[in-house]
Amino acid sequence: MSAEETTEDFDLVVIGGGPAGLTAARDVAAAGGRVMVVDENHAMGGKLRGQLHEDPADSSWWKGWELAEQAEKDAVDAGAQMMTDVVAWGLEPGWTVRLTYPAGRTGGPSQLTSRAVLVATGAVERPMPVAGWTLPGAMTIGAAQVLTNIHRVKPGHRVLVVGMDVLSLTIARAMQLAGVDVVGIVLPPTTVEGSSPRATLSRLAPMAKLAPARYMRLGGHFLGWPWVQALASRLVPRTLRMWGMPLQLRTSLVVIQGTDQVTGAALVNVTADGTPIPGSEREVAVDAVCLANGLIPLNELLATLDCSFLRSPDLGGTVPVHSDTLRTQLDGMYVAGNTIGIESAKIAEKQGALVALSIIDDLGLSSRRGGDAAGAALDLVGARRTMEFQFDANVQRGHDDVQRAWEKSGGRA
Amino acid sequence: MRITGHPVLPDLPADEVGFTFNGEPYTAREGEPVAATLLANGVRQLRVSPVAVEPRGIYCGIGHCYECRVWLNNDTQVRACLTPATEGDSFASERTEE
């Protein structure tokens, strides 16, 4: 593509080449649509690329990197086009997608026009502002995942993980597999909302009930009986071991230490309600601290458009109101994946397949796959029920709230 | 800090792309962002914040926070966590006047 050529026209532009976007691109292209996927990364696959966990369903490894390569290949084989290293920064009804090339060297069109646009921009991490968090060596848990599983560089030799959720535990395990010494997994500072031992356990507890047999097997030794017992009891144990890594359920981070880079962290014991216990302060020497404070749906591209949003803690943040078949209130604008709620890659992929059915239908493309979106929407609800893990146990409740908001708003304008 | 002999993932190709950061030479794996190459060589500090004059390095690792920005070939600011080096690139924490 030459720099002078500034506009290209498509049936569908997909913003975000994660599992949701790539799956939708594959299906719409297979139905004969002219599809372009844009992603700001150098490689397609989104957050899927960095994922590595043992699949509790059959103890095989969930290798995101391979799955991402396959998803990209399938979409390309179906006829979808791909552009990497490009950021979509604006949307104008009609639709025009404005592009910029931040690497400063990959010239391409400055805008794409399209009959339909799918926003599949995924999620980002909620920041955890704590003293010392700007020091080199202090990073998000997601950065640690990307470094370890994609770039294969250790985030540190001795690492402290701060924050306990499904993601942080999974990534701690991935670091350990890669030879990193994970010296501890502790709670966020008491100033961070919902970080007390009791609140943390109560957030994790419903997940153990979700699909108990499978959940307990998550990652093999991840959730043994002591853990489940701890979840069930009112007492918060001091430490549980997970693959030999200490999960310090009654310890909070105080500050991250260092001058030029991280050299350690100050910790303190806390009561079950999160009150620091005087005299229990201590220091641990580490060269990296990984902060986990949950994920938030990324959908700021839609913020300037004339559609309504709903705030849902169950979904991780604010999401655009949409139908259960993933249509937004705007003609030709669709959403899928973590941009509408924090869930696993398997669900994002299913949402991609579902939204493709809606797009194929609305654009009048013929689908070789056939299928009805309403049926697929119901399947999605079923899939959520049997998922081996959820980021939030109440995610379906969040989607139900969105559905009610959609119906109340009268749907598509 | 490179991870080799991973129990589950296959090894990656060897380093082959030469670039400099603040004048020092480094060798990157093809397609790897410069921040990863630098960390593999023990370099965490990517720049100094202009106002507070504090060191900054990788924070989000996915292109969202812009904490990792560095100058590429003295003319563009890029995110070190996303931008791979090409042969002969020079990256720097600060822009230098010519």
Ligand SMILES: Cc1cc2nc3c(=O)[nH]c(=O)nc-3n(C[C@H](O)[C@H](O)[C@H](O)COP(=O)(O)OP(=O)(O)OC[C@H]3O[C@@H](n4cnc5c(N)ncnc54)[C@H](O)[C@@H]3O)c2cc1C
């Ligand atoms: C740090 C992190 C770690 C995670 N780890 C796991 C895990 O281990 N297991 C699991 O099941 N789930 C994990 N998730 C959840 C993850 O979001 C889903 O598994 C899944 O990847 C969501 O797919 P998606 O297609 O919705 O979005 P993503 O996979 O996030 O893909 C969206 C893509 O869009 C790109 N993008 C965003 N905005 C723009 C723009 N304006 N222009 C161009 N490109 C853009 C993003 O860079 C990204 O590549 C993680 C999420 C995060 C944020």
Ligand code: FES
């Ligand atoms: S570390 Fe956040 S943008 Fe690079």
